Amino acid sequence: MNLFGFTFNRKPKSSVQAKERLQILLAHERGSGPSADFLPLLQRDIVEAIKRYVQVSDDAVGIRMDSIGDVSSLEINIELPADQKEAAKASDKKAAAKG
DSSP states (O other): OOSSHHHHSOOOOHHHHHHHHHHHHHHHHHHHOSOOTTHHHHHHHHHHHHHTTSOOOGGGEEEEEEEETTEEEEEEEEOOOHHHHHHHHHHHHHHHHHO
């Protein structure tokens, strides 16, 4: 039984890494003014993360950033395959029936 394995060999969760990346990108965006140079890199990272769970093409993910005054918004649109949409609807119905 390895008592120290659970503390020394932990890998950060992908959701934590994605959140940190978004925070860094948004902080950089606020400091440097309106620029969308990072959007292609962000889109690539998001597509890679999504592909771990759902089979989508690179063109199925769209990212748009809008800035109005001091408020910036990041919109991410993901076109899921038909099979995935049906699975998502079924899980939504099950969740609604439980709640």
